Amino acid sequence: MKRSLTLLAVAVAAVAAGATWYAQSKNPLRDGELALLNLQAPVSVRYDSRGVPHIQAQNEADMYRALGFVHAQDRLFQMEMLRRLARGELAEVLGAKLVDTDRLFRTLGIREHADRYAKTFDRNSPAVKALQAYLDGVNQFQDSRPAPVEFDLLGIHKRPFTIEDTVSVAGYMAYSFAAAFRTEPVLTYVRDELGSNYLKAFDLDWHPGGAVAQSLSADDWKNLNSLAHLSQQALVEAGLPQFEGSNAWAVSGSRTASGKPLLAGDPHIRFAAPAVWYEAQLSYPGFELYGHHQALNPYASLGHNKQFAWSLTMFQNDDLDLVAEKVNPDNPEQVWYHGKWVDLQSREETIQVKGAEPVKLTLRRSPHGPIINSALGATAGKTPIAMWWAFLETENPILDAFYQLNRADSLGKARAAVEKIHAPGLNVIWANAGGDIGWWAAAKLPQRPQGSNPNFILDGSTEQADKLGFLPFSANPQEENPERGYIVSANFQPQSPSGAAIPGYYNLADRGARLNERLAQPDVKWDVHNSQALQLDDGTGYGPRLLKPILDDLRAAAADETERALVEQLANWDGNHPLESTAATLFNQLTYELANQAMHDELGDAFFDSLLQTRVLDSALPRLTADARSPWWDKRGSDAVETRAETVKAAWQASLAHLRQSLGADSSQWAWGKAHTLTHSHPLSQQKPLNLLFDVGPFAAPGGHETPNNLSHRVGPAPWSVVYGPSTRRLIDLADGAHGLGINPVGQSGVPFDKHYADQAQAYISGQYLPMLFDQAEVQADSNETLLLNPVK
Template sequence: MKRSLTFLAVAITAAAAGSAWYIDKQLPVRDGNLPLAGLQAPVEVRYDERGVPHIQAQNEADMYRALGFVHAQDRLFQMEMLRRLARGELAEVLGPKLVETDRLFRTLSIREHADRYAKTLDRNSPAVKALQAYLDGINQYQDQRPAPVEFDLLGIEKRPFTLEDTVSVAGYMAYSFAAAFRTEPAITYVRDHLGADYLKVFDLDWHPDGVIPPLAAGDWKDLTRIARLSQEALVEAGLPQFEGSNAWAVAGSHTASGKPLLAGDPHIRFAVPAVWYEAQLSYPGFELYGHHQALNPYASLGHNSQFAWSLTMFQNDDLDLIAEKVNPDNPNQVSINGQWVELQSREETIQVKGGEPVKLTLRRSPHGPIINDALGNSAGKTPVAMWWAFLQTENPILEAFYQLNRADSLDKARSAVAKIHSPGLNVIYANASGDIGWWAAAKLPQRPAGVNPYFILDGANGEADKPAFLPFSANPQEENPARGYIVSANYQPLSPTGVPIPGYYNLPDRGIRLNQLLAEPGAKWDTQNSQALQLDTTTGYGQRLLAPLLGDLRAAAADDGEHALVEQLAAWHGDYPLQSTAATLFNQLTYELARAAMHDELGDAFFDNLLQTRILDDALPRLAATPASAWWDDRSSEAVESRADIVKQAWQASLAHLRQTFGNDSSQWLWSKGHTLTHEHPLGAQKPLNLLFNVGPFAAPGGHEVPNNLSHRVGPAPWSVVYGPSTRRLIDLADASKALGINPVGQSGVPFDTHYADQAEPYIRGEYQPMHFAEGDVQAHTRSTLHLQPAD
């Protein structure tokens, strides 16, 4: 017994020592000296208390090469997973369950487009030379240092990162905006199967002459499967997906300092590691504090002492689904404007870990890739093509952000932004000279008169044609407005020419709330009082939805306790603090109303798709205010139900679910219990790896479409936060060295690293951290220094 216990103790000690050694060798090196081939001079990298690198180089190439090296130290696995997702190569390391996801991304043609696009890049342009130096830094780190733990767990073999990978990841980011896959099939189904009365709540016209050729049951099944696959591919990958955003710029006339102030918090799906990698970059003549995406050396968000900018998602509709008419005598031909045209095809192979390779035949019509091919041999009869601006425009987006990183004037910023064709982005800009500006950046297609791209289009009659693109001057934009501030919050913008700009825009309520606060008379904004705007948890949406229904809710209340709950909703101001019970009740009721009114018409698949769309948010208040809407009748019963009947049904279902979930005491239905945030790692979906890689859960204030947009999907309690502020930044151009920000998790993506999750709790509490910029400030907060030395 003693010998056995002694042996066990020795074995445990040895295992612990071995684990400690293994973990230690995976950690980033942030101190000492390391060689880096290709450097022309030494580069100094000083790390602050949050693990943010402050890179000092003597020239541009050295700076970007060093950025690639230190970025890879913290985020190599994120880089690997993003390129594999974008290029359809996940099954090679994750096995057969990822074949569907790979098949989808191969079908989207991101990989094919990236390979072709990379060949057109001018290798001698400053932007491409900077990107090549950055990728070289990544590859040198990968060659010299131990693989991340995730590489070992999954058996990933190292291979160089390329220009094609960077372009592919840009394609993934563009695709993650695309709401068409989830929205257009559902809306088209409503039009073609339910009719004009049912479309009214979506505020869309019915065009009988625009109905696509009849789709078979198998075709509709295809479309719901593609919508589901499109959503699951983004959710299950555990990687960033762009969803919304807030940003505003305030002119010096409305700030305490007399100089412009910029605020921004892009809304992106939460993940570990977080999307942004912070770094201060400098060489003689250039300095920038930037937030970088994986495999991109140019900051997507940034500031220095002279200028600052942020992004929100434009949400313009840059993707059309098009039903093609097949030649009955030749299934490889489709009708385009009266002519039979051959479909092009190509063969690709997906490598599968633990399984046989999967061979694909991917087709393309003149309108774009045939997305049914994502379903393989089980696809229905009607080919559905995808026209996507990312594939159809020149889109010099790398050059655009290279220039934006250096845009110290309004003219330079505007010129850089005009080069962004896809995805659509709002760029909000301010400079120390006193300018503020906003440009909606996208290459906006012209569509034939009368064509409504919210529906699946008919490929045979010309309505899917794109005769031209609008000039950039026709895009929504604003510079130095008289009111003294600019707000961007994903609501539908107005074109300067009056031309409609179709899109899947967010509710206006978030923007209305920010505008209301920024317009307060006499307010003088700084980085301190601006925090309250970014952390605000109030929206007018709740009262817009509830006001028409209060009479029906009061009638539905069965006793004094239920009457008290109705009155609590009636008095609710639409705020989402942790202690709110009204927020919990309202969100459950929202879901039950949608389900009781719409599920019987749509069925499981289309109703689930609708829950994933932005158009539902807009439809529900319109439905609530329309007691005669056809949606209120329950098709599954012989009776004709009224709004009051459905509201009563939804009320009872809400109370039953909340009692079952949180108990009978309604005072305990706290938002803090029902609304939580867990930052999920790509491997965290597999237990018990969630305990090792995931961060959380945390009780989360805020909610869906409030300024502090810690947002969840419409559904039953409890609610997991899906996306929210991917950083919160505040920069006063009077002294940008005092800028504030926060990372939702931590700077590092390396498990067990000090900076893996060190900002997660401050983030959920609404705290801010200084973004050190001035030399004295950086020096005072340096915790370690890495010296990169020329190896040649």
């Protein structure tokens, strides 16, 4: 027995040692020396205590080549998954269940567009040369170092990353902005099947000229909703970043404690492990920047140095139209366009499927854009629905735009760079140490015919689906050095300088109004300390605004003293969402039940579920509670005509029943932090028990839907999982740009066994900030890890 136990102990020790060796072999190399092809001179990469690389090179190409190498050793699997998602290649490594997602992205035309667009690049332009050097660094890492553990688990074969991959990933990011795909089918259904009275809650103008002329069949409606669901599902299940909203503000020196401008920014993006941003400080003689980079992109999307800083929010302009085509009854491959039948274009593509036969696709295109019904395969409806998308239809030199923005130290240079961003629509908020602040809504804004309403599916057989051109950049919303001394951007509808309507799916004004109210205080001098409190604000005026018209109905619905006390908690609630709040829990459950009781019977399961995924629901609910005569209150299928009071009572009773079932009978235990949690999910966590290896969390989460600290969940029943929120929080006072503050929601590394995989997660949820180190002496004092990359001799 002793011999057997000894042998067992040896075997266990050997397995443990093997596992330790395997794990360590996957970790990034942050100390020592490596030879890199194509370097002209040695490059020093100092790592700080957060795992952020600080790259010092002698020239631009070496700097970007080194960035590609170190970015890949921390995030290669993220790069691989993003390019596969964007190009419709996930089924090749994840199997048949991803065929629908691949078919969707092939149908969108991102892959075909990227391959065609990349051929037009000037390979000798500075921006493209920088991209090529960066991709060379990525590929050299992939060729020379061990593959990530996820590659081993999925059997992924390494293949080079290309310019086409970078453009494809940019297309995915643009698509993740496009709310129209998930909103227009719902709104068109409400208009055409329920009627204009039901649209009043959404505050949309009634434009008969923009209607779909030919009627859609029941199968068409079913398939349109399936398309919206597939679009949302593809983004959710990919476990990859999706842009949702954002806060940013710039304060001029007259309003700051330091006398210099201050920039604050926190882009709101779907949470995932690893996080979206890769931080790096880049430098060579004449250039220095601390940047936040997306996978496969060498140019910082967010950045700062001692002279200037910028952040981004989503513009939310509607740059994607759905168009119902009229089919020739004698030829299903023709549609009516500009007074005649025209042929649809088509191309063939093949999806490789792991463990199954390849899937062949026939993808069609009308003069308005790709026929997106193809995404549904054999179940596509009879009416072809085309997609006009600015990303596919504009020149869009967005890579060159960010290359220039990374170097823009003056208002003029920043403005010129931003003008090159055509799609997706972005608000760029910028400041410099010279005292300037600026904001530009960057996008090519299409001019649509009079009466055309892109909130709805357009009729392709008329001119309502045409585009008459684009507005000049000078007509875009923008400000430079306003007299009030600050600029705030929070996804609300901007004011058009030309008076032209700018359709979009804008967020509620409540979040922006709350930020504006604080920033407008004349006696406050802003610094990085009170700016932290503003970024971490967990309140909103939305809740009290929605509740006010129905408080008497809620009081009447309360069945006993305990329920009456809960109603008074809501009546006295200030809209804040701290971890201990009961009112926040009760309000968010009631919000869902109000929508469910009022709207589910008219929309049915599928369209109601789609509505819950849209921003238009947020704007509809306060208008609904304020309108006692809205037709939504009446329950379809009953003989009686239900009133607002009766529907509110039903929502109240359903809310209490659900909270008692899910959180316990004692309402004092309905704390927000118990019901509202954040888990950073890895793309492979769908396969249990891999979630135990790769996921980070859960954490009790303050904040909520459309609060400044926008740790947001989807409208639905408790408990709530936080879906998206601040992807970083940054504060840069340009009186001391070398000492900005920031935080990563998870960690800098995407390698599961690495010490920096999740080392910032607790600090993030606790509202802490960490220094973004800039001076080399401080970096060296913070960590003793240095990787020296040498030219191959």
